[in-house]
Amino acid sequence: MREASSRRVRIAWAGFWVLGLILLGGAGMGAERLAAPASVSAGDSPAEGPSAGYRSQLERIWLAPGASLEERGLGLRRRALALGADNLDSPARALIAAEPDDQELVRRQLAVALAPDLPLAHTALGAAYWSRGELGRALGSFGESFFSIPRHLEASVWLVGSLLLILASVLVTGSLVFIFASxxxxxxxxxxxxxxxVSRRMPAFARTALLSAVVGVPLVLGEGLLGVACVFLVIATVYGRALDRAVLIGAVALFLVGLYPSLQAGGKLLMSLNADPLASAALALIRGSETPQQLALLLEADRTNDPLVARTLAIRARRLGRNEEAAGRLQQIVRDAPADPFALAILGNISFEAGRTREAIEFYEAGVRGEGESAELMFDLSQAYAKVFRMEDGEFAMARAQAINGATVAEFLHFGDSNFVADPPFPIAPIRSRMVAAASGQPMVTAVLRTLAPGRLGEQPRYAAGALALAVLLGLFIQGRFQHAGGCVRCGRRICARCDGEIWSTELCGACHHLFHKPQETDAALREVRIEVLQAREDRLEKVGVISSILLPGVAGLRAKRPDLALAALYLFAAAGFFVLWRDGVVPDPLAVGAGGSFVLGVAAFLVSVVYLGVLFASLISWRRD
Ligand SMILES: [Zn+2]
Ligand SMILES: [Zn+2]
Known part of the structure; x- marks a missing residue:
């Protein structure tokens, strides 16, 4: 069942795969372009118009002929910071993907400098340190590859989406297996x-066949696995004890939690990276990896007054060195949102770079008065104050900038250039919310639900929830209304008040009652033989019980009459299995996470396995105590 549903899930992801590959292909193309100086025509001089043949000034610096890797890298980083491009994933990926040689470590250090939020870059740097035997630095980089995941949009979406889907799979499969086992x-x-x-004289095999036919009714009606689970849920509720019923209700609730909020949210997140083509194009452009198609899409949407498109195209103009076009677009943004600190800071920088320092200060101050200060805005303001000899104001602004983000300001100050100003980085949060808003997890829920319940129950999550709730209520309703058959704990014989007339208890048959509690009424020799047979049966059952407790998750808990431990063991076992099965993520890594993601999921698998062994041990101990 687990395989079938995961196959279906994989089919549902096929579309995502294709889109992902297109996206990766695009990123790869961008990378090649940045990596291959051969694509530059010989006549282009780097000093000429920045847009001649290049996608941005950054590309021009990167492809500068004759310069060393380090020169190009430092020049690129400096210009990138000035343009607010604090994460250039595309050149970073190109540096990582290059053929290994003696420059490998330098290249990977540069990749981290160009894209400090890209987990893949930290992983690659860690691997380079590792191969040189610098284990401390390697571990530091591997740690950073993990801690940078929340800062990177695609990486965080991929990890959280994968974790939610794994959680959903665990809750759905664990709960179903528990219901069937109970x-x-x-x-x-x-x-x-x-x-x-039907008849008291009915032979046992006919009774089994009769109930099996009842269990098969949902299958005949086309309600699939979930329909059969409902019948098993009724049986489990009727024949369970109070604790069994409580845990069954918990399992049903967690099944629904897995199906609805969890699966739905995970699907929504993983779909979101490609759900809004304009948002994806904007993100690619900001990262320096847009495809020609993505650029065309953005230019086409220029007329629609989409604020994200307007900002993105302003940034593109700025990166191409077309400051007049950029200023025009930014002024349009400021007309709509007069306190926009992002637009005001860049407008200020354009004025500052053109030598109009007083005008720049007006823009900066408007930005500070508006929605707040950023490290870049306060740094730029401080530089402008210094230019007009307002030293005290300058020092105050610099102190604010350092208080907001000391590391960034230290990098700016390292250039030691009184003409350096930095654009603020493009705000990623609006892109993320647009992507998530455009995506839907419903196709995922529908695909899984249709697999589990191809009939009416699977049409809507609330139908499935209603059927499971009805099964529990039906079980609770009928459980106290008739005398349940029992089984003898000593010999396994069926005990039934209707068929046997008088019974001693629901757990001990009449023969065993006499054998163990009234020995004076039985023949001593026969008694000994009988007890020996029963002892052999008990030994055999114990062996089978211990082996199946260790081999089959949940059996130990059920055997110890601890359904809570059984359910916990099923969830933990399923979690360990799914973490291993999906150790590379439920969908391919969007070329952002690298080995760091598999490491996270591997650690999770290990921890879950340890807890599983703990629960198994507790179940075995609990059985021993009985
Ligand atoms: Zn018996
Ligand atoms: Zn009976």
């Missing part, structure tokens, strides 16, 4: 009681 435990007694409804 129903199976009551199946023999239920078969006997169902047979009594």
């Amino acid at each position: 129903g199976f435990l009551g199946f023999g007694r239920a078969a006997h009681d169902a047979g009594d409804l």
